[in-house]
Amino acid sequence: MVLRYLTAGESHGKALTVIVEGLPAGMPVLASDIESELARRRLGYGRGPRQKFEKDEITLVGGIRHGRTLGSPVAIEIQNSEWFRSDKWHDEMSPAPGKTAKPLTQPRPGHADLVGMQKYGFDDARDVLERASARETAARVAAGALAKLLLSHVGASIVSHVIQIGDVRSNLGSLPSVADLEQIDASEVRCFDAVAEARMIDAIKSAAKDGDSLGGVVEVVAHGVPLGLGSHVHWDRKIDALLAQAIMSIQAVKAVEIGDGMSVAGMRGSEAHDAIHWDEATRAYRRETHRSGGTEGGITTGEPLIVRAAMKPLATLNKPTMKTVDMVTKEETVSFKERTDVTAVPALGVVGETMVALVLAVEAQRKFGGDSLREFIHNATSFASTLAE
Ligand code: EPS
DSSP states (O other): OOOEEEEEOOTTSSEEEEEEEOOOBTOBOOHHHHHHHHHHHTOOTTOOTHHHHOOOOEEEEESEETTEEOSSOEEEEEEOHHHHHOSTTTTTTOSSSOOOSSOOOSOOTTSSHHHHHHHHTOSSTHHHHHHHSGGGHHHHHHHHHHHHHHHHTTTOEEEEEEEEETTEEOOOOSOOOGGGHHHHHHSTTOOSOHHHHHHHHHHHHHHHHTTOOOOEEEEEEEESOOTTOBOSSOGGGOHHHHHHHHHHTSTTEEEEEETTHHHHTTSOHHHHSOOEEEETTTTEEEESOOTTTTEETTEEOSSOEEEEEEEOOOSOOSSOOSEEEOTTTOOEEEOOOOOOOSOOHHHHHHHHHHHHHHHHHHHHHHHHOOSBHHHHHHHHHHHHHHHHO
């Protein structure tokens, strides 16, 4: 059994739900392990008014007893705070039969609105946008918290940081470690470079003033990833391919890079790879550089895994200026207005960590198996000792 998960829920409905199946039994879990990850996702300069009151209160509905997993599906409900603080959305999002008084018919360019309405036969963009919303990533982060816990038992940990917002790039030569995470989370834009951080905040202020939005790039680094996850034998078992799909599934992400994937394309072969040497102290093959991003042949090498994700500027603008068409009159107009963030790039780092954790947890289970956490750890330790031999 390997982990799989399914999320349900709309951005302005009552709650989000996630069911995570396939975790080994006996894994210690506290509600605070999940709540702390959800709190990290709410961080970030440039988020909209929603994050000021969103609390992400959770209920552990199933699969956990006396502080550890049972091996049965774990179900987690995350309240949408807005539903409980006012009745603003109760009619608009009611599951009972009815009709909205205010259909949204001026789709936002770059959003799922228009194609979603065409594909599903809706005449109100809200039928699409409520689920297309990045609010759904809260449910993924709850699942990812469990994946991170599982990975921690085989020595893996995951960090992320923002390396670009708008056209401002950070200038960090080295990879952040888990010890740096507190400092990164303390940064208003989750950037590790203080000079770039100040310029990123200025860029967000300037875009906010214009009613505009900004995209950017985050880097996710997984340390201590067991060697041997993924496989070279089939296209759909390559770890790079699985990571790319998972990262590209995040709302508004339009590009993914493993290691220095984009820049090595312009190098010569003699400089583009990571030389291999033998380290007698740890009795392991090591690579001093990390251009390949910790994978070779679709398999994790045991070196830091490096994944970058590029997010486009959010399609919802506080001052909509891009041309669109009113779907009723077919006249040229600007899109309807929805409450929004100026940028969600700081939160993207935490969601990126989540998706990397979920992929690695699945592949670690595929490699090591085990119905109980003890069996999983035993099998991983046994594989590591065969390598050292
Ligand atoms: C989002 C729009 C905003 C964000 C939301 C994602 O929501 P609202 O329209 O309610 O202000 O705050 O993100 C979250 C609610 C969240 O928890 O991340 C969108 O359109 O994608």
